[in-house]
Amino acid sequence: MRALTWQGKRDVRVDTVPDPTILTPTDAIVRMTTTAICGSDLHLYEVLGPFLDAGDILGHEPMGIVEEVGSEVTQIAPGDRVVVPFQIACGSCFMCDAGLQTQCETTQVREQGMGAALFGYTKLYGQVPGAQAELLRVPHADYTHIKVPHGPPDDRFVYLSDVIPTAYQAVRYADVPKGGTVAVLGLGPIGDMACRIALEEGRHVIGVDLVPERLERARRRGVDTISLEHADDTGDVVDAARELTGGRGPDAVIDAVGMEAHGPAIGRLAQHMASVLPDSLGQPMMAKAGTDRLEAFYLAIDLVRRGGTISLIGVYGGQADPLPMLTMFDKQVQLRMGQANVKRWIDDVMPWVLDETDPLGTESFATHRLPLEDAPHGYEIFQKKQDEAVKVLLEP
DSSP states (O other): OEEEEEEETTEEEEEEOOOOOOOSTTOEEEEEEEEEEOTTHHHHHHTOGGGOOTTOBOOOOEEEEEEEEOTTOOSOOTTOEEEOOSBOOOSSSHHHHTTOGGGOTTTOOGGGTOOSOBBTOTGGGTOBOOSSBSEEEETTTTTSOEEOOSSSOHHHHGGGGTHHHHHHHHHHHHTOOTTOEEEEEOOSHHHHHHHHHHHHTTOEEEEEESOHHHHHHHHTTTOEEEESTTOSSHHHHHHHHHHTTTTSOOSEEEEOOGGGSOOOHHHHHHHHHHHHSOHHHHHHHHHHHOOOOOHHHHHHHHHSOTTOEEEEOSOOOOSSOOOOHHHHHHTTOEEEEOOOOHHHHHHHHHHHHHOTTOTTOGGGTOSEEEEGGGHHHHHHHHHTTOTTOSOEEEEO
16 A cells, blocks of 8 residues: 655655555454644654654544454444544543543553554554555554444545534533633644634634645634734733733633743754664653743643733643743642543534534645645644644545
């Protein structure tokens, strides 16, 4: 089959690789019909190379048609149309029963001290072959799937793999009071979708970003926007947000940026050094001493009103990040974070997805649709924010 493989920093290629096969009775093989490039895939493209091997297949936002199932799989059958969540979970352990599927005790990558295994996402998360390919082996297939009806276009459903439940969890964790205001930092796919969900729930939404096209995209849906492009410092953004909230600041802030934020040189230097060092040196540097670029998180702390909540959904990877604990303590900031527990939220978000009026705008959410063979170009324009790229879908 053809698949998108990692070969080095900013070097991904579509290669011919062996087809996946059933390895355990609980596996399924799914033929991909649409698979997306996620913002967190850019961390692999740019930063997390020490935890990848050349030839690793990337991707974790897919959907397709079941081709084959193992002898113990009973919930899906060949011909079923399914979305595959980005994490692999058993559905029956303590953590899955608690709605914490990204901490699944069956698939936890204990040798790395990490949570549930993820598709296409480094040795830290099990080095499971990913979904930017023609075929995908799905472990624990009875639970690691979302069955969807035939008929509507893939665009309606593919975001159930990650974008919609991740954005929904961000809004839930933000705990915005009725009639309250949430500020969303970063208007990439997750931040954009978080804005849409918060608007659907009747909240006042402020979107903050650097990219004019992303700000305009949010404005068209009713978001009040603040541009970082012309701000002299974060104080300008805080002042602008307070003007929109009666001088108090937003009730909650969603940080949808993570470690790709524009930040100080030391953060960029640490990330670059880790990505170019031999794996034997780069892995411990990232795992034990990595320093994130924390400008978005710092802005969230300044921005949120006293007693408010920060919902951190952007991916961070450092283990030596300095935080302004005095400010956080004095402001009584509440902080919630973590990978999205996809299956926990599906029943909540499915009505929006099935609604013929498409209230979340899923069918027009993607900015680019490319054949799988053009995936390297998709990574490049997404990483460089070229050609107004916000969401890239690949068609194997």
